[in-house]
Amino acid sequence: MSVEARPVRPFAFWRLVGSEISLMLSRRRNQLGLVILAAVPVVMAVAIKTSGDTGLMVSVANGTVLPMLALMMESAFFLPLAMSLLAGDAIAGEAHGGTLRYLLVTPVGRARLLAVKFAGLLVGAFFGTFLIAVVGLVAGVMVFGSGASMTLSGTAITFTESLGRLALMALFLALMMTAVGTMGLFLSTLVDQPLAVTVGCMVVVILSWLTEATSQLAWLQPYLLTHWFLQFADVLRDPPLWSRAVKGLGVAAAWMAVTGAAAWARFTSKDIGS
């Protein structure tokens, strides 16, 4: 039994996660980002109310359709961008600000510190996604009420049931965004410039969308995260179509495992001078 330099202190880990989250939420630019994410469903509510139609998914029969449409819109760009910004802050931001070496002085190993950063991104993904869902729901109910809605299959569902479906959609999308964040976390361990991480992460997302629109690259599409983002709409079928959503989550899990492991390999062997 050797005396470890790093004693087992479970509270230290959770205290770090807590401080990571409060730090994340206290940053001005993150607060501004959340306002932008939340503004989209509100703007959409006004737009749909004045133009009278969506043409996107199903008619706006009750308030839950609005957050669904908002999640659909924001999954393309705004949500991945938010994750890219958070991932940029995670490691590269600390290195850039010269605070990373102080973090490493705390009685938490590098692997654990990386886990703290991952937990922060996970919370960020859920926070952003569910914020859109909740704000959208409030705006939607105010404008469109809480009556019955319909599925894509043309069957009527109650307000309570559509709430459940909305929650499933947000959960699915939050997990997809966690995968985007994990990919960003790997990039964050590579460089010391948070902006480079954000740009790199968005380049991957945008290239994925371009691949999606190129039929010659159809073979590549099932391996990309973006291919599965909108699969949450399958929850709104009757009965819900699970097979594709489950495949999408499998792809997200694989991205998280591969990029997470790469981040771990890089971060635990990296020379940190700043």
Add this chain to the structure above:
Amino acid sequence: MAVLGVALAVPALVQTTAKADPTLPPITAQQLVADVIAAKPVAMQGELTQTMDIGLPEVPGGVQKPSTLDPLNLLQGSHTWRVWYDGKQSARVALVDGTSEAAVITNPTDTWVWSSSTREAVHSKTPETSGAGPREELNLTPAEAARKLLTTADQSTTVSVAGTTTVAGHAAYDLTLTPKSGTTLVKKVSIAVEATTKQPLRVQVYSTRSSDPAVNIGFTQLSFAQPDPAMFRFTTPPGTKVTEKSADTTGANDHPSMPTKVDPKSGHKPTVTGQGWGTVVVADQLSDLSGLPAELQGVLSSFPKVSGTWGSGRIFEGTLFTVVVTDQGKVAAGAVPAGTLFAALG
């Protein structure tokens, strides 16, 4: 390393893993064809994927591609379907591409065609049928597609059992139809026939021009359990535009005719040359090209110009068939290369 394992597992999650072919009792091709024709329709529910590569230019749409039963949409790209069938007269077939859905729901009394993107439902009375056979709306299931092929197969075709395969977890015989004629673009048609129920589970049509199937329609998930009867009913949700239609023009079939189809109202009979897979149909009904739907004219003008001793026109050279539309409004079509069509136009 675990990471490597996960990375290698991704294709398995995304695509069906290549399993060893199942061992099934040997069967002759004739017996299998007879079994397929004799097989009683059975209740089934499942998911199908359809991949078309017949040479039509694909409209890029990605995951946002709307579900529409428009033939121009269904003839190209990849599509996912959900199917419920009670084994008798009720069925629900739903196209579930992108974030929308288009469905045909039919039961002994009513037939509905539903589109979530337009929020329209077309209702008609289900026509009386003498037999219990599946109706026209179901012709997209492999069952009907395969049955049609098997009944038209004659001495022009070599029918063989090429082995066994697994489709959506069900062991199946691989029934292969190979054209004897060397003039056709069709290399072979491969039909996966389920071992016990003898239901066709997958149809693949191969072209001589590509190693990948030009048409691939098959189940990715399938259960022979009786579906919930509620699946065969349709109650129009609030906010839906309902159109009533007379029974003879139901839903998916009343779209503008494809170039290969011949206007039945015209008095002219099309000329048929060649036989079997090498059949060429020449029709001169389209004396006025401006009578075509604008959508079709646009497609037509995107095809390359071609000319010969027979005159000049536009040509579509697909992987499975070729169509020539002359400037005089003659149409020649067949599952043959361009040269055979030019000869037929003479």
